[in-house]
Amino acid sequence: xxxxxxxxxxxxxxxxxxxxxxxxxxxxxxxxxxxxxxxxxxxxxxxxxxxxxxxxxxxxxxxxxxxxxxxxxxxxxxxxxxxxxxxxxxxxxxxxxxxxxxxxxxxxxxxxxxxxxxxxxxxxxxxxxxxxxxxxxxxxxxxxxxxxxxxxxxxxx
Amino acid sequence: xxxxxxxxxxxxxxxxxxxxxxxxxxxxxxxxxxxxxxxxxxxxxxxxxxxxxxxxxxxxxxxxxxxxxxxxxxxxxxxxxxx
Numbered sequence: 001x002x003x004x005x006x007x008x009x010x011x012x013x014x015x016x017x018x019x020x021x022x023x024x025x026x027x028x029x030x031x032x033x034x035x036x037x038x039x040x041x042x043x044x045x046x047x048x049x050x051x052x053x054x055x056x057x058x059x060x061x062x063x064x065x066x067x068x069x070x071x072x073x074x075x076x077x078x079x080x081x082x083x084x085x086x087x088x089x090x091x092x093x094x095x096x097x098x099x100x101x102x103x104x105x106x107x108x109x110x111x112x113x114x115x116x117x118x119x120x121x122x123x124x125x126x127x128x129x130x131x132x133x134x135x136x137x138x139x140x141x142x143x144x145x146x147x148x149x150x151x152x153x154x155x156x157x
Numbered sequence: 158x159x160x161x162x163x164x165x166x167x168x169x170x171x172x173x174x175x176x177x178x179x180x181x182x183x184x185x186x187x188x189x190x191x192x193x194x195x196x197x198x199x200x201x202x203x204x205x206x207x208x209x210x211x212x213x214x215x216x217x218x219x220x221x222x223x224x225x226x227x228x229x230x231x232x233x234x235x236x237x238x239x240x
Contacts, residue, residue, distance in 0.1 A: 044240055060165055062232060065215035090239065102240060122240055128217065130232075131239035132165035143166050146236035 011074040011086035015066050017093040022103045029087050029105050036084045038111035040118040044101040049135040051142070054097050058141075061092045062130035073124045077106070080120070081113040088121060092131065123153045159225065161188070163202070164234035167209065170202035185211045186221040188231060202233075210234055 022043045030039045048054045074086050083106055090102040104121045108114040133144040162175045182188035189206060192199040203209070211218050212232045213225055225231055 060168075062162070062164055062212070062215070062234070065212055065232070068215050069217070126240040127237055129239035130164070130212070130234065130237050132235065133238045134165070143235065144238045146238055151236075 010084065011071075011078055012088070013067055013070045013074060014087075014089040015061065015063075015070070016089070016091060019091070020089060020100065020103075022100055025087065025089060025103060026105055029085065030107065033084060033107065035109060036107040037109050038114040039105060039107045040111065040114040041103060041105040042118055042122055043103045046095045046097050046099045046101055048097060049137050049142075051135075051139060052137045055136045055138065057095045057099075057101075058134040058136070059092045059095065059101070060132045060134070061090075065130050066090070066092075069129050070125065073121055073128070077117040077120055081106075081108065081117040082110070083108050083113060083117055086117065086121070088125070090125070090129065090131065120157055123150070123157065126150045127154065159188075159228060160230040161192070162230060162232040164232065166235055167202050167233050171198050180225075183224060183226055184221065185213065185218060185223050185225055185231060188225060189221060189233075208235060210236055 026041050046054065046057050070088050070090070074088060077083065077086055085107040087105040095101060104118050106114045106117040127146060127150045135142055135144055158177050159180055160175060161178045163171050163173065168174050180188055180191055182191055189203050193203050206221060211221060213223055213228045214230055
């Protein structure tokens with residue numbers, strides 16, 4: 001995979017339309033590091049809408065701000081936890097049920113840092129990265145509403 | 158002149174993704190008032206500002222009293238749904 005912005009220190013953010021294979025990304029991410037004892041990853045998939053079976057999902061984003069906002073989250077995670085590396089890949093455009101939307105991976109000497117940083121990044125990506133999901137079902141198209149629980153999740157950080 | 162960008166249902170209600178706006182507004186809130194006065198589409202999109210978020214030069218603002226003086230672009234959108 002090409003592209004992705006290297007962030008000061010470490011960490012990489014990739015925002016792309018193209019599909020990717022999380023297992024390949026994870027293998028490359030974890031490869032050949034003597035300083036890492038723990039790698040945690042999260043993969044987000046397209047699922048059916050709450051209102052019924054999904055036909056397609058459309059994800060819109062704000063080019064420029066997206067990379068900038070996620071880059072800041074990664075920098076913050078690298079500051080708060082002892083991380084060796086960090087990777088965020090997030091797609092936009094049209095997707096179908098079961099498709100991979102995004103992944104987060106964190107690498108650390110010990111697992112507690114890797115788990116905490118991955119959760120922090122997921123919580124922030126949910127409601128502070130400028131993406132908007134629109135679900136198309138048999139009943140029509142609808143923008144996904146933000147959930148109060150997602151906003152609530154940010155308070156613990 | 159300032160670039161004003163719209164995303165998701167805000168873009169759909171207004172009917173365009175971005176435009177250049179001549180404005181005297183000093184804050185996001187003042188810009189919203191100017192836009193609302195233009196046309197019913199804007200009035201509909203901005204009817205409930207509590208449902209909206211804004212970014213000034215690609216930084217999310219905490220509230221609409223944020224300054225836009227010297228800004229190149231202001232964006233309006235619903236709460237984000239990433240991840």
